[in-house]
Structure formats: C-alpha cells, structure tokens
Amino acid sequence: MTGHPPGPLWTGRASNRVQWVLAAAGAACLALGIELAVDGSWTSGIAPLLMSVVGCLAAGLLILFGTLAFVHVAVTVDSQVLEVRCGHMGLPRRRIPLSEVTSAEFVPRITPQQWGGWGYRWRPEQGTGVIVRRGEGVELRLGDGKLFTVTVDDAENAVRVIRAHLRALAG
Numbered sequence: 260m261t262g263h264p265p266g267p268l269w270t271g272r273a274s275n276r277v278q279w280v281l282a283a284a285g286a287a288c289l290a291l292g293i294e295l296a297v298d299g300s301w302t303s304g305i306a307p308l309l310m311s312v313v314g315c316l317a318a319g320l321l322i323l324f325g326t327l328a329f330v331h332v333a334v335t336v337d338s339q340v341l342e343v344r345c346g347h348m349g350l351p352r353r354r355i356p357l358s359e360v361t362s363a364e365f366v367p368r369i370t371p372q373q374w375g376g377w378g379y380r381w382r383p384e385q386g387t388g389v390i391v392r393r394g395e396g397v398e399l400r401l402g403d404g405k406l407f408t409v410t411v412d413d414a415e416n417a418v419r420v421i422r423a424h425l426r427a428l429a430g
Contacts, residue, residue, distance in 0.1 A: 269420040271411040274331040275377065275392040282330070285322030292316035329378045332391045334411045338424050341399065343389050343409050351379055353389070355399060355407060357428060362400045363421040369396045369410050397421070 292315030295308065328346040335342045341360070343353045370393045374380040380388045386406030390396075396410040397417050411417060 269334075269336040269417050271334045271413045271417055272331055273391050273394070273411045275329070278326045278330045278377065278391075281326040282323055285319050285324075285326060288315050288319030288322060290319075292319055325378070329389075329391050332389055332409060332411060334397070334409055334417065336417055336420050336424070338427065341421065345379070345389060345391070353407070355401070357421065357424050359402050360399050360421065360425060361402055363418045363425065364398045364400075365415045365418045366396045366398050366408065369393065369408065374408075 292312050295315060296312045328348075328350065330346060333344045333349075335344075336357075339357060341355045341357065343355075345351050369388075369390065371377050371390055374382060374385065374388050374390045377390055377392075380390055382388070386408065388408035388410075390408075390410050392410055394410055395412070395414040396408055397414045399407045399421070401407065
C-alpha cells in the first residue's frame with residue numbers, strides 16, 4: 260500500500276468551455292480539408308486543390324490539438340511538488356519541486372489579456388503561466404527569481420497548503 264507523502268494533499272482544476280468552440284472550428288477545418296480531398300473539383304488544376312486540402316488539414320489539426328490541450332488544467336500539491344497537467348492527455352506537464360519555491364501568492368483576478376491569450380504562456384515581466392480561463396490563480400516565486408502562474412479553482416486553499424509545506428521544508 261502506498262500513500263502520499265506526509266502533509267496536506269491538494270488538488271484543483273480549472274476549465275474553459277469556450278475552448279470547445281475553437282476545437283469545433285478546428286474540426287470543421289479538418290472536415291473541409293477532407294471534403295475537398297474527396298470531392299474537390301480538379302478543373303482548376305492539382306496545385307490549387309492540393310494547397311487548399313493541405314492548408315485546411317494543417318489549420319484544422321493546429322487549432323484542434325492546440326485548443327484541446329488547454330480545455331482544462333489539473334493541479335496537484337503534495338509535500339514535495341506542485342504538478343500542473345493540461346488537457347485530456349496531461350500534456351504539457353510541469354512539475355515544480357517545492358524546494359525550489361520561495362513564496363506562493365493568491366492572485367484573485369487573472370485574465371487571458373494579461374498573458375496574451377490562453378495556453379502555456381511566457382511574458383518577460385510576468386514569467387511563465389498556464390492560463391486556461393479568467394479568474395483566480397496561484398503565483399509561485401522560484402528560487403532563481405522566476406515566476407510561475409496557473410489559473411485554478413480554489414487557489415486560495417492551494418496557496419495555504421503550499422505555504423504550510425514551505426514552512427515545513429524551512430523548519
């Protein structure tokens with residue numbers, strides 16, 4: 260029988276239903292590319308048709324997989340690490356050992372506009388972030404001075420658990 264390391268274990272999630280609309284747009288681009296490939300008119304030549312098919316398929320795949328990766332985020336905190344998993348496959352994933360964290364702050368309002376959109380983001384003045392929706396989140400200051408932010412429900416409790424583990428690691 261295995262258990263988690265001593266101390267509080269915290270898990271949280273955040274979801275963004277708007278991403279499903281974008282994923283549907285990606286699926287529509289894929290369907291259009293397939294339709295063009297199967298029933299496309301060859302009267303104007305193969306090059307324009309091939310470029311249309313490849314363009315639709317590429318755009319559809321990029322939109323579909325790019326949005327599905329950030330439909331939701333799952334965050335887990337234990338006495339050793341904070342782990343962030345994105346999307347249904349858990350990718351991208353980020354593990355931050357709490358031994359590298361110097362402080363944790365509750366951020367009551369995070370917007371995609373502050374970060375340049377949804378997804379895994381980097382801004383020179385803000386550090387790295389996983390932004391899947393607007394709302395509350397957790398901001399970690401790492402030992403090297405960098406910041407990591409993630410939007411997640413119940414972020415205030417996450418910060419309490421992280422701070423408790425940081426005190427235990429310091430003591």
